[in-house]
Amino acid sequence: MRNAFLIAALAFGFACSSCKKDDGAGGKPAEMTEIVVGEYGSMTGSEATFGQSTHNGLTMAVEEINSTGGIKGKKVRLVNYDDQGKTSEVGTAVTRLITNDHALAIIGEVASSLSIAGGQIAQQHGVPMISPSSTNPKVTETGDYVFRVCFIDPFQGYVMARFATDAKDKSGLGLKKVAILIDQRQAYAQGLAKNFEDSLVKLGGTVVAKESYQGGDQDFSAQLTRFKGASPEAIYIPGYYTDVANIAKQVRGIGLTVPLLGGDGWESVQDIGGDAIQGAFYSNHYSSDENRPEVRNFVDKYTKLHGKAPDSMSALGYDAMMILKNAIEHAATIDHKAVRDALAATKDFQAITGRISIDANRNATKPAVVLKIVGKSTQTAASIAPL
Numbered sequence: 146m147r148n149a150f151l152i153a154a155l156a157f158g159f160a161c162s163s164c165k166k167d168d169g170a171g172g173k174p175a176e177m178t179e180i181v182v183g184e185y186g187s188m189t190g191s192e193a194t195f196g197q198s199t200h201n202g203l204t205m206a207v208e209e210i211n212s213t214g215g216i217k218g219k220k221v222r223l224v225n226y227d228d229q230g231k232t233s234e235v236g237t238a239v240t241r242l243i244t245n246d247h248a249l250a251i252i253g254e255v256a257s258s259l260s261i262a263g264g265q266i267a268q269q270h271g272v273p274m275i276s277p278s279s280t281n282p283k284v285t286e287t288g289d290y291v292f293r294v295c296f297i298d299p300f301q302g303y304v305m306a307r308f309a310t311d312a313k314d315k316s317g318l319g320l321k322k323v324a325i326l327i328d329q330r331q332a333y334a335q336g337l338a339k340n341f342e343d344s345l346v347k348l349g350g351t352v353v354a355k356e357s358y359q360g361g362d363q364d365f366s367a368q369l370t371r372f373k374g375a376s377p378e379a380i381y382i383p384g385y386y387t388d389v390a391n392i393a394k395q396v397r398g399i400g401l402t403v404p405l406l407g408g409d410g411w412e413s414v415q416d417i418g419g420d421a422i423q424g425a426f427y428s429n430h431y432s433s434d435e436n437r438p439e440v441r442n443f444v445d446k447y448t449k450l451h452g453k454a455p456d457s458m459s460a461l462g463y464d465a466m467m468i469l470k471n472a473i474e475h476a477a478t479i480d481h482k483a484v485r486d487a488l489a490a491t492k493d494f495q496a497i498t499g500r501i502s503i504d505a506n507r508n509a510t511k512p513a514v515v516l517k518i519v520g521k522s523t524q525t526a527a528s529i530a531p532l
Contacts, residue, residue: 180249181247181248182248182250182251183246184252185235185238185242185251186255187254189229190231193230194412194458195256195385195413196227196230198413198455198462200462201447201450202458202461202464204223205450205463207221216470217474226242235254235263236262236263238263243270244270248272249273249473249479250275251263251272258331259279260279260281261332264284264287264291265288268289271290271481273290274292275465275469276291276292278295278457278461279295279333280298280301280337280409281297281337282298285507286506289489289507292489292503293507294461294465295498296513298337301340302338302339303340303344305341305407305427306347306348307529309323309350309381309406310348317527318404320404321378322351322375322378322379323379324375325380326357326358327357327358327383327384328359328388331384333410334383338355338381338383353375354375356372358388365392369396377403379404380401380405382407383410386410386418389410389418390414408428409457412457413456414427414518415521423518423519424517428514429457430457430498431498432514432516432525433455433460434524439497461498468488468496472487472488475487514526
């Protein structure tokens with residue numbers, strides 16, 4: 146069986162060796178017996194739960210697809226590489242998926258900096274890439290073969306600024322004075338901080354203090370002491386969950402009791418933040434307590450498989466694979482360019498994380514939710530549609 150897979154992969158690689166962006170022709174691998182989809186993600190490292198959750202959602206989608214006959218009669222084989230959350234590992238992983246494994250398309254990453262690095266290689270080779278959850282606008286600016294199935298930071302920043310300032314019908318917090326703490330090493334955090342600040346000011350709010358740190362830092366006392374002196378009504382921390390949990394504990398440790406706000410990089414923070422993160426709010430891609438039939442079915446199946454409800458990374462991994470499936474089904478041929486063109490034409494796809502359309506910049510147009518952390522779970526605090 147292993148040899149059979151090797152022969153099939155080689156046949157696919159030969160057929161797709163001419164699928165370059167510059168020739169515009171792709172290939173027509175009539176002899177292809179399987180569809181190889183590549184995945185790169187942080188399976189280990191400080192953001193490992195991101196990669197693992199995404200992989201769980203992807204795997205679940207592939208198993209469902211194959212159990213119903215595959216795509217156009219061809220089974221899907223998912224090839225996964227761990228980039229360890231390091232930019233230095235992304236190049237090796239994505240290049241290997243393209244040149245060794247001959248992936249028809251690639252799914253990855255979660256962290257925007259890593260998606261930008263991987264997208265540059267995918268674009269160079271003319272291989273479609275879908276990021277499940279990288280929200281920095283620069284990800285898809287890499288080129289016309291790079292897509293995403295999540296919203297982008299200008300919208301996410303607006304969502305949290307609106308939630309922070311809005312007092313109408315108790316749909317927001319009604320706050321005006323906010324401090325911002327930024328991870329200066331992450332494109333995600335820098336971009337989201339700017340988008341939040343711009344929207345906050347437009348909505349009548351004020352940034353009373355702004356400080357930075359580097360991901361992995363352990364001591365935030367200097368920054369937080371300056372925050373305390375500025376008397377903010379809330380603190381916005383657009384970082385990743387491991388750092389946020391540590392920051393939250395130190396915020397509470399110096400006696401700051403104001404609400405903590407964040408973005409989708411907080412996913413999983415409730416598992417490690419303890420009491421310090423309780424009652425905090427963050428923007429996210431979906432809520433597992435939504436009553437749509439698609440969501441209930443997905444949550445039930447995932448919970449039976451993994452013993453816990455799926456987070457947004459799992460849902461976005463699942464959605465990325467299902468949108469790719471839809472594109473392959475609608476593509477004129479099974480090759481890189483035809484699949485790219487079909488992805489670009491995606492409209493009103495009913496996904497787990499909402500109804501998705503791909504816009505002219507290859508970004509997903511979709512709603513966002515604001516979640517409140519309660520125990521080790523979350524509750525929907527608000528749902529905000531695209532502008």
